Amino acid sequence: MVPPEYYLLLSAAVxxxxxxxxxTRRNALLILMSVELMMNAANINLxxxxxVWGNVTGQTFGLFVMALAAAEVAIGIGxxxxxxxxxxxxxxxxxxxMRW
Amino acid sequence: xxxxxxTAEATTPMWSALAPAIVLALTGLVLLGIDTxxxxxxxxxxxxxxxxxxxxLAFGITAWFLVAGTGQPQTGGAISLYGESLVVDGxxxxxxxxxxxxxxxxxxxxxxxxxxxxxxxxxYSMVLFAATGMATMxxxxxxxxxxxxxxxxxxxxxxxxxxxxxxxxxxxxGLKYLLIGSVSSAVFVFGISLIYAASGSLIFAxxxxxxxxxxxxxxxxxxxxxxxxxxxxxxxxxxxxxxxWAPEAYEGAPAPISAFLSSASKAAGFALAFRVFxxxxxxxxxxxxxxxxxxxQVLAVVTMTLxxxxxxxxxxxxxxxxxxxxxxxxxxxIGLAALTAGGPNGDVLGASMAHLLVYxxxxxxxxxFIALVEHWGVGRTFExxxxxxxxxPVAAVAMTVFMFSLAGLPPFGGFLSKYALFYSAIxxxxxxxxxxxxxxxxxxxxxxxxxxxxxxxxxxxGTFEIQSRPVGxxxxxxxxxxxxxxxxxxxxxxxxxxxxxxAALF
Numbered sequence: 079m080v081p082p083e084y085y086l087l088l089s090a091a092v093x094x095x096x097x098x099x100x101x102t103r104r105n106a107l108l109i110l111m112s113v114e115l116m117m118n119a120a121n122i123n124l125x126x127x128x129x130v131w132g133n134v135t136g137q138t139f140g141l142f143v144m145a146l147a148a149a150e151v152a153i154g155i156g157x158x159x160x161x162x163x164x165x166x167x168x169x170x171x172x173x174x175x176m177r178w
Numbered sequence: 179x180x181x182x183x184x185t186a187e188a189t190t191p192m193w194s195a196l197a198p199a200i201v202l203a204l205t206g207l208v209l210l211g212i213d214t215x216x217x218x219x220x221x222x223x224x225x226x227x228x229x230x231x232x233x234x235l236a237f238g239i240t241a242w243f244l245v246a247g248t249g250q251p252q253t254g255g256a257i258s259l260y261g262e263s264l265v266v267d268g269x270x271x272x273x274x275x276x277x278x279x280x281x282x283x284x285x286x287x288x289x290x291x292x293x294x295x296x297x298x299x300x301x302y303s304m305v306l307f308a309a310t311g312m313a314t315m316x317x318x319x320x321x322x323x324x325x326x327x328x329x330x331x332x333x334x335x336x337x338x339x340x341x342x343x344x345x346x347x348x349x350x351x352g353l354k355y356l357l358i359g360s361v362s363s364a365v366f367v368f369g370i371s372l373i374y375a376a377s378g379s380l381i382f383a384x385x386x387x388x389x390x391x392x393x394x395x396x397x398x399x400x401x402x403x404x405x406x407x408x409x410x411x412x413x414x415x416x417x418x419x420x421x422x423w424a425p426e427a428y429e430g431a432p433a434p435i436s437a438f439l440s441s442a443s444k445a446a447g448f449a450l451a452f453r454v455f456x457x458x459x460x461x462x463x464x465x466x467x468x469x470x471x472x473x474x475q476v477l478a479v480v481t482m483t484l485x486x487x488x489x490x491x492x493x494x495x496x497x498x499x500x501x502x503x504x505x506x507x508x509x510x511x512i513g514l515a516a517l518t519a520g521g522p523n524g525d526v527l528g529a530s531m532a533h534l535l536v537y538x539x540x541x542x543x544x545x546x547f548i549a550l551v552e553h554w555g556v557g558r559t560f561e562x563x564x565x566x567x568x569x570x571p572v573a574a575v576a577m578t579v580f581m582f583s584l585a586g587l588p589p590f591g592g593f594l595s596k597y598a599l600f601y602s603a604i605x606x607x608x609x610x611x612x613x614x615x616x617x618x619x620x621x622x623x624x625x626x627x628x629x630x631x632x633x634x635x636x637x638x639x640g641t642f643e644i645q646s647r648p649v650g651x652x653x654x655x656x657x658x659x660x661x662x663x664x665x666x667x668x669x670x671x672x673x674x675x676x677x678x679x680x681a682a683l684f
Contacts, residue, residue, distance in 0.1 A: 086375065086399065093368055100361055109357055116364035123371035131378035136371075139322045139380060143367055146329045150360050153333050157352045160343045165350075170357065173350040176426050176497075 085126035093119035106158045106168045110151055117147045195248060195257045195266040198236040198274045199313040202281070205232025206306035213299030220299050226289035226650065229302040230282050233309065237278035244271045244675070251682060258319060262381050265319035268679025272531055273316035273449035276538045280442040281309040283658055287546045288434045289650035290553060301341060304334035305438060312446035319457070321370045321380040324450055328366070328414060331446055332359050335439060339431040351430025358423040359413060366410025372403030373458075382457035390463030401468045404459055408473055411454070414447030416440070417481045417507045425488075428500035433549030436496065437542045440503040445534045448510055452527060456683050461519040474515040479614050482508025486618045490625045493559050496548050498625055502584060503541060505622060509615055510534055512599055516608040524681025526602040531676040533595040536583070536665050540592055543658025544580040547573060550651045554644050560628055565638025573652065574633045576659035581626040583662045586619045591665030598673050 092115055099112030121140045128136030158168055165172045193200075209228055212220050247253045249267040256267035284305060292298045311330030318324040336359060340352025374380060376396045377388035389400060413420035428436040455470060464470070485505030492498035513530025517523050550573055556562055567574035583590035586597075596619060600612035665672065 082375070089368075089371070096364070100357075106353065106357070110360070113360045113364050116361070117367060120364070120368040120371040123368070123375050127371075127375040127378070130375075133378065135322075135378075135380055136374050139325075139370075139374070142322060142326055146326065149333055150329070150363070153336050154356055154360065157336060157340050157349070157356050160340060160349045161353050164344070164346050170353065173346070173353055175346050175350055176429055 082126065082130050085122060089119040089122040089126075092116075092122065104169050104171050106154075106161060106170050109170065110154045110158070114147055114151070117143055192257060192259055195243070196259065196264065196317065198240045198243075198271075198278060199310050199317070201232060201236040201239060202278070202306050202310040202313055205229065205236075206303040206310065208232070209299050209303035209306065213303075219296075222289060222292065222298055225299055225302050226285055229285035229288075229306060232306060233278050233281040233285060236309075236313070237275065237282060240271050240274045240278055244268065244275065250679065256682070262383065263320040263323045264314070264317045266317055268675070268682055269449065269452065269531070270316040272535070272676060272679055273445055274313045276445045276535050277309055277312040277316070277442045279661075280438060280445075280538050280542050281305060283542050283546065283654045284434045284438045284442075286650045286657075287437070287549055287654035288432075290648035291432060291434050291549050291651065295342075297341075301338065304338050305435075308332075308334040308338070308438070309442065312442055312449075315446040316449035316453075318450060318453065319382055321373065321382070321385070321454075321458070324454060325363075325367055325370060328410070328450065329363060331443060332363065332414075335359075335435075335443060338435045339427050339439070341432055341435065345430075347430040348432070349430075351427045355423045355427040358420060362410055362413035362420045365406050366413075369403045369406025369410065372399050372406065376400045376403065382454065385458045386460050386463050389459070389465060397465045397468065400465055404464075404468055404470050405473065407454060408470060408477070411447060411451040412477065415444050415451065415507045415510070416447075416504050417477055417511060418484055418504075419477075421481065421484075421504050421507075424504055425497055425500040428503065428545075429494065429497045433496070433545055433552055436500070437545030437549070440500070440545060441538045441542045444503070444507060444510075445538060448513070448530070448534055451514060452531075452680075453683070455514055456517075456523075456527070461517060471515060471517055474511055475608075475611065478508050478511035478515040478611065480508075481505070481511060482615060482618045484508075486621050490621065492625070495560060495563065495629060496545075496558060498629075499541070499544055499548065502622065502625070505618060506533075506537055506541070506584075508618070509596065509599060510537075512603050512608075512611050512615060516603045516606045516611055518606055522605065523684050524677050526599070526606050527683070528673065528677030528680035529595070529598040529602040531680060532669070532673045533599050535672060535676070536591040536595040536662070536669075539658050539661035539665065540580045540583040540590075543576060543655055543662060544584065546651060546655050546658060547577045547580065550648065550655060553648055553651060554642070554646075556642060556644075560632045561639065563629060563632040564636035565633070566642070567633045568638065569642040569644050573655055576655050577633065578630050579659050579662055581629050585623040585626040587623070589666065591662045591669060594666060594669040594673075598669075 096115030124136035124140040314327035342348035416424040489501035583592035603612040
């Protein structure tokens with residue numbers, strides 16, 4: 079059996095890749111994809127530790143997380159669409175009508 | 179834990195304790211149904227009436243439950259449902275009360291604000307679905323239901339902020355809210371997965387006992403998980419470090435939605451934060467080294483200072499209110515920051531809840547006044563408000579009440595709630611938190627009184643072309659103003675209820 083620490087390392091790596099993507103990308107769609115990576119990093123943990131602890135709580139919650147991530151993307155795509163129509167592009171740095 | 183309802187209600191099924199959330203969800207579905215069945219564009223009056231009626235019904239049921247003592251010690255304690263993943267107790271009812279009354283005010287105000295817009299039925303139904311999520315957040319008793327209800331509250335909110343889809347500001351605000359929201363919910367769910375890794379459960383009580391019994395050696399993992407959950411809460415309550423969305427989203431969104439997000443959504447975030455940290459990570463059971471109280475102390479001080487200083491530099495009134503809303507999140511965070519392992523914790527937590535209730539009235543009212551001003555087409559800066567009192571004296575009186583109440587001046591509801599909050603913080607031994615709060619309150623008087631001065635003292639630069647007296651907006655603003663005033667004499671029972679139901683948590 080693979081020691082549980084390895085799963086934690088894997089999920090942390092996937093999470094950080096997603097975070098890196100969010101911080102460096104300017105395309106709204108790529109940012110949404112990076113968020114998916116971060117959510118799936120959580121799923122790795124949930125499924126792996128569901129096995130370690132011997133209950134299905136984590137696996138079940140993993141399914142919920144997947145469904146919610148899909149719902150979030152559905153809303154996200156809608157907003158990216160109106161972004162494209164208003165700003166002629168999906169570059170998030172273009173939308174700067176408000177400033178502090 | 180699972181206790182049946184008392185004899186008088188023994189015939190009612192257990193799930194009927196969730197009636198407020200069920201009513202809100204059904205109203206949302208009915209609104210969609212009206213939209214489908216109605217041949218053409220549905221009548222705005224029918225839609226607004228259904229939405230306001232549904233949320234007032236939910237409010238009535240919640241108030242009745244709270245008075246009757248449902249889920250409170252005198253009728254047998256908290257009602258836990260569905261394998262303890264939801265719990266109805268005094269605190270959940272108290273927060274549902276805030277959510278439902280704010281939803282009702284927003285629905286009434288939106289009646290005029292949405293005049294001439296498309297997709298009104300979707301607007302109202304999304305407000306109701308978001309309110310369902312907020313009411314469920316208050317009852318969540320497991321990290322799974324916490325996450326699902328948080329998303330149910332967030333997802334419609336993203337769409338609502340971007341509702342004015344041909345307005346660049348609204349779309350930009352929706353985008354920023356969506357991006358920061360989805361990142362913070364990813365951080366939140368990763369935190370949940372780390373807590374699950376360390377404890378093997380998602381139910382709050384089981385997490386607490388697993389962490390307390392030292393089953394797991396993974397203190398580092400627990401610490402990181404708790405920190406990430408703090409991050410998720412900070413987003414929902416618009417606190418540092420996930421506050422960046424708030425000024426943009428509140429400024430760009432339709433003003434009734436700004437009111438909804440800054441009052442109801444913030445209160446729901448606090449409801450969840452209070453329950454998660456008190457029930458799942460209780461002080462004393464949590465491994466040493468995972469000091470979330472310290473994290474909240476830092477966040478409270480930074481949030482209120484940053485919110486108030488940024489608000490003082492604004493020229494746009496709506497944006498000033500957005501930053502003031504961040505400042506108030508800082509005050510409410512004192513409820514978590516002043517907890518101690520043995521102290522009289524119910525007092526400070528209850529004071530924070532009472533402040534959120536008063537804030538629900540005064541802040542919703544202030545944002546709805548902005549909606550009224552936007553409806554008239556008056557500009558958005560302080561200068562544009564010059565002399566507004568001569569054109570609309572009644573609304574200006576209401577706004578003056580909101581401003582002074584938000585600042586915490588004596589004859590208004592906001593004074594007592596802030597006083598109770600700071601007093602209970604001192605009682606718990608955190609005099610410095612109260613001191614920082616008081617200094618910030620004094621500073622806030624500067625920018626709140628700027629609005630009052632512009633409206634009453636300054637000379638108007640031109641003439642106002644105010645042709646209409648929108649009934650819905652006026653009704654909502656005046657109701658909020660009345661609530662703010664009535665909470666002064668009624669503050670005694672409110673704070674008593676809040677502190678009793680908060681004490682039941684410990």
